[in-house]
Amino acid sequence: MADIVLTTYPAERSRNVGDALITHSMIELVRARVPAFEPVVMFRETPLDELPRETRHRVFAPGFSVANGTYPALFPLFTDLDRMERFWPVGCSFQANLPERASFETPYGKDTLAFLKRMAERFGPFPCRDQLIVDRLERSGVPAFYLGDLALFDEKRIGTALRVPPPVGTLVITLQHHVRYLEQIVDLAKRVRARYPEWRRLVSMHAVPNPMNRVLAARMAELGYELLEVHGEVAKLDLYETVDLHVGYRLHGHLHFLRNRKPSILMVEDARSYGFSRTQGTAFGCVDAWSQESREPDDTAPERALALLDEQMASGFSGYAPLLAFIDRTHAERVSPWFDAVAEVLNG
Incomplete structure (x- = not known):
């Protein structure tokens, strides 16, 4: 056998x-x-x-x-x-x-x-x-x-508490799959920089860079973001060990943070993330990046994501307790x- x-x-x-x-x-x-x-x-x-x-x-x-x-x-x-x-x-x-x-x-x-x-x-x-x-x-x-x-499931972490970020820590934005969100992610990065100027800010690639990723990486560098390249074997995700918080488009970036009991906000860009965001129990922390009405990227998505983050910072990230319990x-x-x-x- x-x-x-x-x-x-x-x-x-x-x-x-x-x-x-x-x-x-x-x-x-x-x-x-x-x-x-x-x-x-x-x-x-x-x-x-x-x-x-x-x-x-x-x-x-x-x-x-x-x-x-x-x-x-x-x-x-x-x-x-x-x-x-x-x-x-x-x-x-x-x-x-x-x-x-x-x-x-x-x-x-x-x-x-x-x-x-x-x-x-x-x-x-x-x-x-x-x-x-x-x-x-x-x-x-x-x-x-x-x-x-x-x-989602690391049995060494199951049942453990949320690892609440410090007042000033490190935040990573994961790059999207789809070029249609090019302007939206730059807007998100600018808002993060303005909102949390004291935080260390990173941008992360989960796959081998394509032309869009390279353009975005250069733009993010201009905005003061450090680049992480985590594509490859799973050990590359160890680079996230010192990162406190994720806001971004990669579903498995979001899941990696949740599995490690860290807060994350997922920008819902395609059906992979949509299904996760519409499953009872895992919807919290998901923000629609796409407008069902205009059928275009939603210009309000970056501000809605950061409003959720502000709310969670003020509450000690209490909204994640039901998600981790699920x-x-x-x-x-x-x-x-x-x-x-x-x-x-x-x-x-």
Whole structure:
């Protein structure tokens, strides 16, 4: 028997550290229960047909995409799906550019729907990272349930208190994915500088710089921001250890701070963040960067984000207590039992 982990981390392309964090989190959750767990990690686009036929394979897919065409376009898996002894998609994701409910309502094609139903019938309901993904699957007749994004759960931190920032500390802004927010993020950076002039201010890249990132990095430097490049393996996120507060666009920047019990404000720029912001329990700290009315970036978003931050500073960041309690409860009621069940199979 061989264990395979299909990572969404594109080591040869963007080196998006958020994908590395998803895979790292899943492996750590398994190893906490099965210390000898040493899977073969492969990129999700790798066809598995060349693996030895005489070996049965158990396949883990952290952050498995339940978008149209997921199999075989995004995850080739095996041509003969029966070669999988077990298939564990977990923290299932969905991607779309626009942060709106309509993004989650596009119907599945018949081939994708047949694949999803077949996998659910054989291996059980899909554990999803936000409630809108659960709703999308269930409307299509595919069993699913909410588990949360794996990046939220560091079992060494579960149950611990919020690490409240000092009166003057260090703040990081994470850069967005989409060029449409170019003017908005510069406005946000200017407002942060004016609002908190004594704070140390950083700007962070979660992926290998593209032309937009380079333009923004130069503009941020002009505004007095120091640059952090955290793209790459998950160890790069250690650069955040001395950072007290996050305000920005990267969903997994937001989740990394929450998992480490630090406050964060997420600018909701696409469907990934939208689903998180519309899940009961994880909505706090999310600010819509996109206007549903004008269908353009919302000019009021930076000021709304900083008004929320001001309010939380005044209250000792009290608004994060229910959010952390929800993460702890989700871990106790959903995450830990799911991984306990996986461990029983691996130890069997």
